[in-house]
Structures are given as structure tokens and as C-alpha cells.
Amino acid sequence: MVDYFSKAISRMIAELSSLPGIGEKSAQRLAFHILHMPEDRVERLAEAIVEARKNVRYCKTCQTLTDQEICPICSNPKRNHKLIMVVEDSRDLAAYEKTGEYQGVYHVLHGAISPMQGIGPDDIRLKELMTRLSSKEVEEVIVATNSSLEGETTAMYISRLVKPTGIKVSRIASGVPVGGDLEYIDEVTLLRALEGRTEL
Amino acid sequence: MVDYFSKAISRMIAELSSLPGIGEKSAQRLAFHILHMPEDRVERLAEAIVEARKNVRYCKTCQTLTDQEICPICSNPKRNHKLIMVVEDSRDLAAYEKTGEYQGVYHVLHGAISPMQGIGPDDIRLKELMTRLSSKEVEEVIVATNSSLEGETTAMYISRLVKPTGIKVSRIASGVPVGGDLEYIDEVTLLRALEGRTEL
Numbered sequence: 001m002v003d004y005f006s007k008a009i010s011r012m013i014a015e016l017s018s019l020p021g022i023g024e025k026s027a028q029r030l031a032f033h034i035l036h037m038p039e040d041r042v043e044r045l046a047e048a049i050v051e052a053r054k055n056v057r058y059c060k061t062c063q064t065l066t067d068q069e070i071c072p073i074c075s076n077p078k079r080n081h082k083l084i085m086v087v088e089d090s091r092d093l094a095a096y097e098k099t100g101e102y103q104g105v106y107h108v109l110h111g112a113i114s115p116m117q118g119i120g121p122d123d124i125r126l127k128e129l130m131t132r133l134s135s136k137e138v139e140e141v142i143v144a145t146n147s148s149l150e151g152e153t154t155a156m157y158i159s160r161l162v163k164p165t166g167i168k169v170s171r172i173a174s175g176v177p178v179g180g181d182l183e184y185i186d187e188v189t190l191l192r193a194l195e196g197r198t199e200l
Numbered sequence: 201m202v203d204y205f206s207k208a209i210s211r212m213i214a215e216l217s218s219l220p221g222i223g224e225k226s227a228q229r230l231a232f233h234i235l236h237m238p239e240d241r242v243e244r245l246a247e248a249i250v251e252a253r254k255n256v257r258y259c260k261t262c263q264t265l266t267d268q269e270i271c272p273i274c275s276n277p278k279r280n281h282k283l284i285m286v287v288e289d290s291r292d293l294a295a296y297e298k299t300g301e302y303q304g305v306y307h308v309l310h311g312a313i314s315p316m317q318g319i320g321p322d323d324i325r326l327k328e329l330m331t332r333l334s335s336k337e338v339e340e341v342i343v344a345t346n347s348s349l350e351g352e353t354t355a356m357y358i359s360r361l362v363k364p365t366g367i368k369v370s371r372i373a374s375g376v377p378v379g380g381d382l383e384y385i386d387e388v389t390l391l392r393a394l395e396g397r398t399e400l
Contacts (some may be wrong), residue, residue, distance in 0.1 A: 004297040005290070006267040012252035015245045020233050026221060027209040033220050034249060035256045035265055042253040050232060052212035053242040062377055065235055073204055097204040105243035113391045150315070169364055200383045 009035070032060055063125045064090045064108040073097075073105055079102045082139040082193060086129065086158060088112050088146055096144065104142070107132065112150035117164065119150075129158075133165055140168040147174050209235070261332065263325045264290045273297075273305055280304045282339040286329065286358060288312050288346055296344065304342070305334065312350035313357055318340040320352075321357060328356075333365055340368040347374050 005013065009031060017027035034042055042115045043067040058064070059071035066072070069199035073079060073093075083104030087093050141162050145151035148190070155171050162169045176185055185193075205213065206318035209231060232249040234242055258264070259271035266272070271313075273279060273293075283304030287293050293306045333341070341362050345351035356372050362369045375393035376385055384395075 004273055005302060006272060007263070008248075008252040008255050008267040009265065012248045017246040018245075019230055023231065028294060029221065030219055031252070032265070032291055033290070034253055035251065039253055043250055045218075046250045048208075048212045048215040050211050050243055050246045052208040052231070053234055053237070055240055065209065065232070067208040068206055072206060087230070091232060094204060094228060174347060 003033065028086075030193070048083065059108075062106045062108055063110065063128055064093055064106060077101075082137060083142065084138055084140070084145050085142040087144050088151065088154075092144065092146075104140075107141075109145070112148070112154040114150040114153070124154070126158070127182070130161060133167060140169055140170060140174065144169050144172045175189055221273060259308075262306045262308055263310065263328055264293055266307060277301075283342065284329075284332070284338055284340070285342040285344050288351065288354075289346050292344065292346075304340075307341075309345070309354065312345055312348070312354040314350040314353070324354070326358070326361070330361065333362065338367055340370060342370050342371045342372065355378060 008034070011023070011035070011115055013027045013031045016022055016030050017024050020188070022030070033044075037045075052067070055067040056065055057067065057069075059066045060069055061074040062071060064071050064073075068075075074081075080103045083103055084106045084107050085093075085096065085102065086109060087096070088109055088111060090108055093108060096102050096106075107125070108128045109126065110130075111119055111124040113119060113121055113124065129141075141158070143155040143158050144159075145154045159169045173190065174197050175196050176189065178183065182190065205301050208316040211264065213224070213227045213231045216222055216230050217224050222230070234245075237245075246312055252267070255267040256265055257267065258285060259266045259274055260269055262271060264271050266277075272321075274281075280303045284307050285293075285296065285302065285304055286307045286328070287296070288309050288311060290308055293308060296302050296306075309326065309329075311319055311324040313319060313324065313389070316322050327399075329341075334337070341358070343355040343358050344365070345354045345358075359369045359371070375396050376382065376389060382390065
């Protein structure tokens, strides 16, 4: 497509622009930045990508992406292993870790139930969650799937699966984001915030 | 920094977020996309990056980044080699190539004169331009540096260098972008557009 650059450069641009969120313009900008980088730094970048991909696997316990059999969180004895937060993917886990406050462990579903997209309960890591709940002493399952139709459907499904085991199931709150201006918030969120009001 | 991902994943995220325009969030999104890509596609991506960087060099004639001694444009006999468009970098060349209308060749300066940043005439590929002008039969030099302070300074400088040789020097027009709404255009551009008006 971009034959005015030479072949190798065009190929790099094509490969970069195949990544999500990187259009042709950004790919070009990245490519020229890389061409100006020291060669050893470029090799380090490429190696980091290949290495990470080669060694990636799912944590045997929580199913997050990691390069060990058991991820750093699951193998940390200081975490509260009786508290499991269920998230849709590893990035959601990262988001909660960044708060620095959550002391429990996680379970990564790698998706959410979506009849529209043909994703059923068997297509996400629910079986692994149930196995975990039956074999270990767990006190509470916090469902932190997204606040979308799929996320809510999945939350409902999990609650119905877990309740019979006697383990407590909770759902993170929906509402107005902190710092959010009511004026710009959609009605569904406003109603949720109203329903979920707490006494002061 | 992100120790809740495993080492290899954190390293990839760190390497990706060192690229321009890629913050930590985007790096994370890219990283997880890459982790889900087939291994051979990841290797192809990494190889394309390393190969391009390894083989990159400056075209002996126009100084653009390429992987051959002479770039595809300079070695194309169908192009008008008597018409040289001077641009700041290879991406500007790409922008003009995309119009599909320009038939001349280019000269890439790799920068612009900027006293503020300590970039003088000797720091950009001006010498190479003058050598080109003295050795080959050139009819016109079109200065297409950016419409910024640095770009204008460079344009002025080039015009003073080239004029004594008797070769025609021109500057691309400044004005209101096509489709641009006057209301949202800065005053300097509006004044430029007025000054550069042409008879209908």
C-alpha cells in the first residue's frame, strides 16, 4: 500500500497498523520513531514482545494471564484467599490492583456471557471458579464484571450458581463516578445511583 | 512497576509504553491483544520491526529513510527529477505522495532550523540539497516545510541559499484548509489566507 517507503518500512507500518487502536497515521509515527531508536533498544522491544507471548499462560488458580504456573497474586500468602473478586479480564484485575486497597484474590473469566455474540457460560472460566469454590475455604465472591448488559447477565448467573453453596456473593456498586458531573451522566446510571443510595 | 502481571508481561508493557503516544493504558491494551495473537503473528510483527530498523538508511539522493541505496522515488525514471520538493521529514513526503498528484522528487531535511532548540542549518540536510542542486539540472525547488516558526525560518534560509544559483524557489501556500470553517480558524491563518488570495 505505501510503496513510497521501502519494503521493510512498509511492512513494519502494515504490521503495526494491524494492532488495535493504531491507525495508519499512528503506525507511521511509531515506525519512524522506531527507525530513529538505537538498534539494541529496538531489539529489546521486539524480544520483550516475543518473549511475553511465548511464555504466557493462564494461572492455574485464578486464570489470569501470567508466565508462571501460579500468578504472583495467587502465590502471595499475604493476600486474603478467602475473598475472590471475579473480573472479566486481566486488565480489570490490573485496574483494581492499582487502587492498592483490595487485599483479596481474583478470578478472571476471560469474557462475559453474551447470547448476542453466542458466548455461553461454558465459554468463560466459570467451571474453574466453581472448582475453586468447592475445594477451598472461600467466604465471599465479589462479582466485579462490567456494568454492561453482558456483565450484568454474567453477575446474575454467577450469583445463582454460587448462592446454593452458602458462600456470600456480592456485586460492586453502580453509580455516579467520583468527580462526575450529574448533568453529563446517563439516566440509567442516575437511576442506579438512586437505587443504590446509602444512609448518611 | 506493574508487578501484578508477571515479569515478562510487565516488561512488554514497559517497552510498549516507552513509544511515543502510547500511555500505560494503551500499552496494556496492546500487550493483552498481543498475548492473544497467534505466536507466529507475534514473531512476524517483531521481525518486521527489527528488520526495518536493521536495514534502514538514508537515500543517497533525497535523504529519505529507505532500505535501498537509492529510494523508490529517486530511482523512478518516470518522476520529474527537475522538480525538488523540500520537506522536513519522511512522513511529510508520505503525506504528499498520498495526494497521488505530485510528479517531482523530494529532499528530506530531517528537521528544521530552530535557534530555540539549538538546531542550526548544519544540523539538517541542507548541504546535501545544495550538492544536489549544483550537480544536477534542477528547475524548481518547492519548499514544503511546515507552516510553523521553524518551518518558515527554514524556508527563508533555503530561499536565500538557492536564489543565487538562479534556480526558481517556491513555497507552498498557507491558508484556510479545504472544508475548514472560518469561524474556527486562528487569526494568523486567516491573515495568511487574505494575503495569499488569488483572482477568480
